[in-house]
Amino acid sequence: MIMVGLALLIPAFIYEPETNQWISTVGLPIFSMGGALLLISCLKKDNREGKSLIRVFRGIALIGTYSYSIYLWHITVESSTKRLLKYITQDPDWPLYAFVYLLASLAVGIGMAKIVEIPILRIRDRLLPSKSGSIS
Secondary structure (H helix, E strand, O other), X not given: OHHHHHHHHHHHHHOOOOOOHHHHHXXXXXXXXHHHHHHHHHHOOOOHHHHHHHHHHHHHHHHHHOHHHHHHHHHHHHHHHHHHHHHHOXXXXXXXXXXXXXXXXXXXXXXXXXXXXXXXXXXXHHHOOOOOOOOO
């Protein structure tokens, strides 16, 4: 089931969404089904592959801590990535662009969260403590 789930995810990383109508129509539901199969395989009992996949999802969940900052910075990273890749290679291919864009978005978003967001939240919590107590 894991292999089928991964296979259903692959087209979204191969085809460019702006130029391929298949990805923006049929491809999105197929991508969702692939993600659902991966999640279902994690829930199966006595599944060694599913247990190792849970470790991967835990790693991905750490990105959720910084997701808002990644979201805020990804458009700036997108335009910078396009300009940089066009400067380096005249016509960058889609997989290279997607890989660089993903890594740069994560790096900039996590970096800005650590530099700006988390320190500001600490100051806020110190100046305006929660009246209901700690969440965790």
